[in-house]
Amino acid sequence: MAKVPSDTRPQTKLVTAGRRPEWTGPVVNPPVWRASTHLYPDMAAKEDGGKHNEDGRFFYGRRGAPTQWALAEALTELEPDAAGTVLYPSGVAAIAGALLAVLQPGDVLLVTDNAYEPSRTMATGLLARMGIETRFFDPLDPDAFPSKFCDRTRAVLLESPGSLTMEVCDVPALAAMAREKGAVSLLDNTWASALGFAALSHGCDIAIMSLTKHVGGHSDLMMGSASAGKRWYARLRQTAQALGHVVSPDDAALAARGLRTMGVRLERSTASAVEIARWLSGRPEVAQVLCPMLPGAPGHDLWLRDFTGGCGLFSFVFGGSDEAGRARFIDALELFGIGYSWGGFESLVVPFDPAPIRSETPWPPAHWSGQDRLGVRLSIGLEDPADLIADLDRAFAAMEQG
Structure with missing residues (x-):
């Protein structure tokens, strides 16, 4: 395609980014290059190839080919201030690869207390075995944050909104x-993506996403990414290559295809999520709706200040139900699948109780009663929100019948 102006808006970049003519040829999408070996026409070309470690230079399958390069370039164009993007075989691999790129034995890592559980497990398991110490912090107490640092602190892992309980922290601060x-x-x-929160422009050094979610969008691939400015992109790339991280060209093609429609899917799922969250906030069975996009919900003011979009993922907490009642509620749902992940076209539900995976922030909050602790996380898909609300209404009725 013809050269696209660099100042196009994000929704346009979703369509145009990564589609270099030398990668696509006469077709719309880059072909799927399945190849482990890249051949050189002569020895001079081989010697030259080894001197340039960058996307767009053929070398060997671990460094990708046009299918992977096109996806990485598109993600870089969507992340303001990014110099490059590294692809990983899963979101957890992206988190691990990024942390290993910036930490070494003896360092201290600060991790938000509401982090994705695999991130927490990685910190207390894999990184601990490597001699890296982790200290957790309350993301909603910025005044106490400086006291967590010491002369060995090298990195801070943030997540906003937080996993399961959706706290929005002051990321720029x-x-x-x-x-x-x-x-x-x-x-x-992962929750907002670069479309909803420009991480590097808000002061972060490295932006990580699970492409399994919104970018893939169809619950049929596993992938992650990390984008950074020039300094940290080079370190990310070197570390990923040292670890042998590579994504399959078939999965890269699926992710690139999903990327083209991510904007419209996010608009639809976000609007549906807000409608459903608003309905839930009026239900007597619900103690708290944890959806920062909902006016009056925790974190809404920061979400309005810093974010340009949202997604279909949010949670709510029952007011006084027990585990059996929650199980009846979930089992009665017909349009929500019971399963992990999110960001696909279908709606999902999982139960949660964050207490066992929190060390710095109490759960439930002090102003809630002792019973208001059982929650569920909803991932709102592309179904009609009226049908999803009717499904939830039936589930509440089933819960009460126990």
């Missing part, structure tokens, strides 16, 4: 404090 302390700030930005 926390990232600025980390920079003042000489620490790298990494943000798991």
Whole structure:
């Protein structure tokens, strides 16, 4: 396609980014290049190829080919201030690869207390075995944040909204404090993506996403990414290559296809989520709706200030139900599948109780009663929201019948 102006808006970039003519040829999408070996026409070309470690240069299958390069370039164009993007075989691999790129034995890592559970497990397991110490912090207490640093603190892992309980922290303020302390700030930005929150422009050094979710969008691939400015992109790339991280060209093609429609899917799922969250907030069985896009919900003011979009993922907490009642509620749902992940075209539900995976922030909050702790997380898909509301209404009735 013809060269596209660099100042196009994000929705246009979703369509145009990564479609270099030398990668697509005469067709719309880059072909799927399945290849482990890249051949050189002569020895001079082989010697030259080894000197240039960058996307767009054929070398060997671990460094990708046009299918992967096109996806990485498109993600880079969508992330303001990014110099490049590294692809990983899963979202967890992206988190691990990014952390290993910035940490070494003896370092201290600060992790938000509401992080995705695999991130927490990675910190207390894999990184601990490597001699890296992790300290958790309350993401909603920025005044206490500086006291968590020491002269060995090298990185801070943020997530906003937080996993399961959806707290929105002041990312720009926390990232600025980390920079003042000489620490790298990494943000798991899967919930909003670069469309809803420009992580690097808000002060973060590395933006991580699980492409399994919104980018793939169809619950049929596993992939992750990390984008960064020039300094940290080089480190990310070197570390990923040292670890042998590579994504399959078939999955890269699926992710690139999903990327083209991500904007309209996010608009639809976000609008449906807000409608359903608003309905849930009026239900007597619900103690709290944890949806930062909903006016009056926790974190809404920061979401309005910093975000340009949202998604279909949010949670709510029952008011006084027990585990058996929650199980009846979930089992009665017909349009919500019971399963992990989110960001696909279909709606999902999972139960949660964050207490066992929190060390710095109490659950439930002090102003809630002791029983108001059982929650569920909903991933709102592309179904008609009226049908999803009717399904939830039936589930509440089933819960009460026990």
